[in-house]
Amino acid sequence: MNSPLTWLILLIGAGIVLYFIARFLPKKSNNPMRHIAPIERLQAELIQREPYFDYTIKQDRIIVSKDGSIHAFVILDDKAVNTTRKLDDVMIFSLKQRYRTKELSELVAKLQQFRK
Numbered sequence: 007m008n009s010p011l012t013w014l015i016l017l018i019g020a021g022i023v024l025y026f027i028a029r030f031l032p033k034k035s036n037n038p039m040r041h042i043a044p045i046e047r048l049q050a051e052l053i054q055r056e057p058y059f060d061y062t063i064k065q066d067r068i069i070v071s072k073d074g075s076i077h078a079f080v081i082l083d084d085k086a087v088n089t090t091r092k093l094d095d096v097m098i099f100s101l102k103q104r105y106r107t108k109e110l111s112e113l114v115a116k117l118q119q120f121r122k
Contacts, residue, residue, distance in 0.1 A: 044082055044103045044104075045063055045066060045067075045068065045082050046063065048068060048080065048082060048101070048105070048110075049061050049063055049068055051110060052068065052070075052080070052110075052113075052114070055110070055111075055114045056114050056117055056118065058072065059071065059072050059077065059117065060072060066081060066082055066083060067079050067080060067081045067082070068080040070117060076096055077095075077096065077097065077117070078096060078097040078098070078099060078116075078117060079096065079097075079098045079099065080099045080101065080113065081098065081099065081100045081101070082101055082102070082103050082105075083100060083101075083102070083103070084102055084103050084104075086100040086101075086102065087100065088100060088101055088102060088105070088109055090116065097116060097117075099113050099116070101113070
């Protein structure tokens with residue numbers, strides 16, 4: 007069992023097994039949304055759901071405006087709790103970076119109250 011030929015055969019066999027495992031594993035998808043930063047992904051989803059407003063990215067937040075007046079801030083922060091608060095006429099939404107579709111739908115519903 008300790009002959010060099012036995013070890014060589016085992017090594018070649020292990021290499022062949024690893025080759026076939028790597029060959030038949032599913033390939034990673036080329037999903038373009040996967041490589042986009044969370045804030046840019048949120049902006050793209052907001053534009054798709056509510057194209058009425060203008061969306062501008064500033065660091066970790068999105069400014070929602072229309073005709074030069076700011077209607078809302080959407081802040082992405084993992085330490086924040088999903089909250090909504092109002093500062094004068096501006097709504098401030100805090101979302102976690104791994105937000106759910108339900109949370110985004112609620113945000114869009116609240117944004118629609120600013121449509122005129």
